[in-house]
Amino acid sequence: MSDPVRELLSERGSAPSVIEGGLPGLLESWENLVQAVEAGYTLGLDDYLNDLDVRQLLADALAVAPSSEQQAIAKDLQRADAQMRVLVEPVEVCLWGDEVAEEEGWTAQDNWWYFSRPLHGDADLLAEIAEAIGDA
Numbered sequence: 001m002s003d004p005v006r007e008l009l010s011e012r013g014s015a016p017s018v019i020e021g022g023l024p025g026l027l028e029s030w031e032n033l034v035q036a037v038e039a040g041y042t043l044g045l046d047d048y049l050n051d052l053d054v055r056q057l058l059a060d061a062l063a064v065a066p067s068s069e070q071q072a073i074a075k076d077l078q079r080a081d082a083q084m085r086v087l088v089e090p091v092e093v094c095l096w097g098d099e100v101a102e103e104e105g106w107t108a109q110d111n112w113w114y115f116s117r118p119l120h121g122d123a124d125l126l127a128e129i130a131e132a133i134g135d136a
Helices: 004-011 016-039 045-064 067-087 098-104 123-132
Strands: 088-090 116-118
Touching (some): 004 045, 016 067, 116 123
Antiparallel strands (some): 088 116
16 A cells, blocks of 8 residues: 655655654654754754754645544644744745745745744844844
8 A cells, every 4th residue: 555645755855764754753853843942943044944844744745644644643733833833923924035935835824834933042043034034
């Protein structure tokens, strides 16, 4: 039996460990990022954007996952998303930039993780984000 989530991850060129982890592994990575943001994210903007990509992969994987797999992680995902929303504030522009957002079809409503910044974190990260969104 084929696994549409792992097939998607493979097509996207994800690392073997990400492919093997599947939907539960993506959720765990997202939860880890939420914890890192809660503790005060200490890495730079490039790392932060790459970490946010996990949430996008998770959204894309959910779109192809069987309903049983979606239901299996739904409560934990809702909890992690709710926690992250408390730790960030919305911004007007995509952290990846308007051009990327337009190419990918990302919106502040559907892809809110790319349209928000941490309330607390490394001063350099917060300064990089402010500069990237034109809020410096």
